[in-house]
Amino acid sequence: MAPDAPSSTEHAPADLESLRALSLAIARGESKLHLGPKAQQVLSHLIDLRGDPALLSISALAERLEVNPSTISRLARSLGYTRFGELQRILLGDTLTPSHSFYRQHASTALSADRSDLLNQAHQLADEQCRNISRFLENLRADELEAFANATMAAGRVRLYGVRQFHAFVSFLAYGLGMLRSDVSLLSDCSHGIAEGLAGMSEGDVLVAASCRPYTREVVNVCKAARSHGIRVLVVTDLSNSPLVRHSDQALLVPHETSFISNSMVAFLSAVECLVNACATISGESAATALSRRDQFIDELAIELR
Numbered sequence: 001m002a003p004d005a006p007s008s009t010e011h012a013p014a015d016l017e018s019l020r021a022l023s024l025a026i027a028r029g030e031s032k033l034h035l036g037p038k039a040q041q042v043l044s045h046l047i048d049l050r051g052d053p054a055l056l057s058i059s060a061l062a063e064r065l066e067v068n069p070s071t072i073s074r075l076a077r078s079l080g081y082t083r084f085g086e087l088q089r090i091l092l093g094d095t096l097t098p099s100h101s102f103y104r105q106h107a108s109t110a111l112s113a114d115r116s117d118l119l120n121q122a123h124q125l126a127d128e129q130c131r132n133i134s135r136f137l138e139n140l141r142a143d144e145l146e147a148f149a150n151a152t153m154a155a156g157r158v159r160l161y162g163v164r165q166f167h168a169f170v171s172f173l174a175y176g177l178g179m180l181r182s183d184v185s186l187l188s189d190c191s192h193g194i195a196e197g198l199a200g201m202s203e204g205d206v207l208v209a210a211s212c213r214p215y216t217r218e219v220v221n222v223c224k225a226a227r228s229h230g231i232r233v234l235v236v237t238d239l240s241n242s243p244l245v246r247h248s249d250q251a252l253l254v255p256h257e258t259s260f261i262s263n264s265m266v267a268f269l270s271a272v273e274c275l276v277n278a279c280a281t282i283s284g285e286s287a288a289t290a291l292s293r294r295d296q297f298i299d300e301l302a303i304e305l306r
Contacts, residue, residue, distance in 0.1 A: 012080030016090055020047055020139065022079070023240035024251060037241075039075050042067060044241035046075075046091055048255065050135075055091050058084055121259075128258035132267035135255045140274070147250055148275055149282035151232055153181055155206035159197060161187040161222055162210040169210050169236070169268050176276035179294060180287045187222070194222060203230030209248075212238035212256055212263055223247040236271060 013019035023043050025031035035043065045065055049055060054064045062069040076087040152158055158177060160170035170186055177184045187197045207226045211219040224247040227233045235244040236252045245251045254271050258264040280287045298304055
């Protein structure tokens with residue numbers, strides 16, 4: 001069955017922000033527009049490629065996404081555009097972001113590199129990380145930061161969950177938030193297990209979870225279980241069709257494509273600093289009091305070398 005399409009182009013997203021918001025709403029099942037899993041995946045990747053030269057040609061784009069050009073054309077019509085060119089103009093925007101800095105084959109780049117070229121490889125990797133951070137900031141909105149900060153600082157309890165590489169992400173975020181407020185911890189710190197940790201949370205508490213491709217099943221399951229019991233779920237992930245998004249109240253999207261041998265965490269960790277600073281700004285005097293109390297105990301316990 002063909003997806004439901006808007007009745008005319010006036011209902012099609014008029015800019016990238018609207019297109020991104022629609023993609024998130026579709027992923028959560030909150031939109032009247034219904035797309036199949038494959039179409040959702042294509043839409044998500046199109047948004048991620050915003051400004052990429054591959055968008056200049058539908059055939060090149062189809063090859064990049066490993067789909068038929070007709071799939072992209074049908075998706076454009078489903079979104080309310082009369083032809084792909086209308087969607088193309090939104091995705092291209094005013095500038096082009098070179099695609100050569102984003103390597104899909106993570107490990108192969110490093111493994112095949114010349115040993116005499118290690119410094120150039122390091123420069124390339126650092127440049128790619130800068131591009132990821134820039135793309136994150138281009139898509140980040142002030143209201144998203146404010147909503148995250150308000151939810152996190154107003155909650156009775158804040159628990160954070162991530163595994164594998166994202167254990168480092170949630171640990172860093174827990175440390176930062178713990179400087180500003182009490183009752184912040186990793187969900188995995190519960191000595192009895194994840195289920196018991198969730199059972200200790202109440203409606204209105206906040207769970208922050210993070211994962212990216214390839215997504216970890218247990219993180220998705222924890223988000224789903226938490227939200228079904230009234231816990232507010234905030235996720236940090238990579239794409240609008242991420243399985244975490246459909247089980248979240250709010251999602252922040254962070255790009256991570258580089259020639260690093262695995263999923264890069266640099267842009268994600270930069271996002272942590274943005275989020276923690278936003279929480280400090282929103283909290284104002286209460287954050288200042290918490291930081292002063294922390295400094296007092298550090299001094300009394302002579303923790304730091306002077």
